[in-house]
Amino acid sequence: MSTTERPRILVVGGGYVGLYAARRILKKMRYGEATVTVVDPRSYMTYQPFLPETAAGNISPRHVVVPLRRVLPKAEVLTGRVTTIDQDRKVATIAPLVGEAYELPFDYLVIAMGAVSRTFPIPGLAEQGIGMKGIEEAIGLRNHVLEQLDKADSTNDEEIRRKALTFVFVGGGFAGAETIGEVEDLARDAAKYYTNVSREDMRFILVDAADKILPEVGPKLGQYGKEHLESRGIEIYLSTSMDSCVDGHVVLKNGLEVDSKTIVWTAGVKPNPVLSRFGLPLGPRGHVDCEPTLQVKGSDYIWAAGDNAQVPDLAARKAGNENAWCPPNAQHALRQARVLGDNVISGLRGFPQKDYAHANKGAVAGLGLHKGVAMIVMGKMKIKLKGRLAWYMHRGYHGLAMPTWNRKIRVFADWTLGMFLKREVVALGALESPREEFYEAAKPAPAPAAKAGPAPVKTEEKAKAS
Structure with a gap:
């Protein structure tokens, strides 16, 4: 970390908003005008809309993340967490990955911490659940699913196979x-290579507390998505929830009980709870309360955007x-990141702020290879697409929205190769504990047991014998 007398713009969070806001600020900033510092526990940004395709093996995990130091070469990037913010002194406390926490002064502050999985106190969820918010979880889910097929193929125990x-x-959202x-x-393709496992042996269950899935694309396309998934043998239970999942025994509110080794939790998100320690005005659900300019209410030097912000939807x-408030989507x-970056520069130079206003352009969702739904908004007209064409729209939109040309090219290359090569169905479960095998080989051998023999002769008895 460098020390500087220039004004410091502190960006808390290196996700979608943090990365794009920092890039925008650096692009608009004059040489030496300010120091931009980005703090995040990870050294990379994850493009979350691609996590399902990563879990299915359609995209390499490395191509879904963007290294912060590479795309922000003119910024300070600190790998750690901001634990507290003292607004009176304009100082943030940084807890790095290693070493003691320290204070970092700032002049302007950007809150871009994103969201975390929204969970409930359901017995067994913390121990059994798998989230889908990070690249690690997507890789873990892929390996886990393929490992379950390995186990089922290799055992004669019907209870183990069924579980x-x-x-x-x-969660039935995107x-x-x-x-x-x-x-x-993925499971359907992988089953072709197993002797004792077929798609008919598997059971897929989707549960949602709402009365529909994919609410973002509207009721008609949501119903189409439901019918499509059901046509593939997926059981969908709406207007219900999970009561418990202790030791993998899933109990639903509608009375259904099943045993499962795979419980994936995608039932919404909530703002990062650490925001409550920053002394910022928060909305009823924990979001930072913002003006239309993305400035935090009551402040002229703090901005917020993205999943952790409550921003009026002016359009x-x-x-x-x-x-209406802006929904938490990419x-x-x-x-918002672009407007926020421009407004930070305007605040730095004493210029007026600009309101954020954006009319919804629609939504796209992929439901597997060559399958999807899309709703495109063009003025007052809504174009609804489904099937292969919607799937192309989904890939095209998110492929172009992926940050940096480096990552765009790599993602499109993965898709192109996938057209000609079969899907990889190998599980790398050892990634969870890569040192285990080496540890077993390198740990000290147990000391040999002492051999049984005659009891040792005492010194006095030796003297008598002599």
């Missing part, structure tokens, strides 16, 4: 519907929805 081949997904669609595709309010995050 290994039952896959439960909780993350849940896309993930179960992709994972079912929707103009259309008549007076209480479409808004990208555009």
Whole structure:
């Protein structure tokens, strides 16, 4: 970390908003005008819409993440966490990966911490659940699913087989519907290479507390998505929830009980809870309360955007929805980051702030290879697509939205190779504990047991004998 007398712009979070806001600030900033510092526990940004395809093996995990230091060469990138913020002194406390925590002064602050999985106190969820918020979880889910097929193929115990081949997904939004669609595709392809496992042996279950799935694309396309998934043998239970999953025994509110080794939790997100320690004004659900300019209410030097911010949706309010807020999706995050970056530069130079307003352009979702739904908004007209064409729209939109040309090219290369080569179905479960085998080989051998023999003769007895 460098020390400087220039104003410091501190960006808390290196996700979609943090990365794009920092890039925008560096692009607009004059040489030596300020120091931009980005703090995040990870040294990379993850493009979350591609996590389902990563779990299915359609995209290499390395191509879904963007290294912060590579794309922000003119910024300070600190790998650690901001634990507290003292607004009176304009100082943030940084807890690095190793070493003692330290204070970092700042002049301008950007809050871009994103969201974490929204969970409930369900017995067994913490021990059994698998999330889908990070690249590590996507890799882990892929390896886990393929390992369950390995186990089922190699045992004669019907109870073990049934538990290994039952896959439960909780949450029917984008993350849940896309993930179960992709994972079912993966399992269906992988089953071709197993002697004792077929798709008919597997059971896929999707659960949601709402009365529909994919609400973002509208009721008609959501119903199509439901019918499509059901046509592939996926059981969907709506208006229900999971009561418990202790030791993999899943109990649903509707009375259904199944045993499963795979419980994937995608039932929504919530703002990062550490925000409560920053002394910022928060909305009823824990989001940072923002003005239309993305400035935090009551402050002229703090901005926030993305999943951790409560931003008025001016376009929707103009259309008549007076209480509309910007939904937490990549479409808004990208555009908010640009406006935020411009407003930080304006604040640095004493210029007026600009309001953020963006009309919804629609939504796209992939439900597996060559399958998807899409709703495109063009003025007052909504174009609804489904099937292969919608799937092309999904890939095209997110492929172009992927940050940096380096990653765009790599993702499209993965897709192109996938057209000609078969899907990889190898599980690398040892990634979870890569040192285990070496440890077993290198650990000291146990000391040999002492041999039984005559009891030792005492010194006095030796003297008498002599």
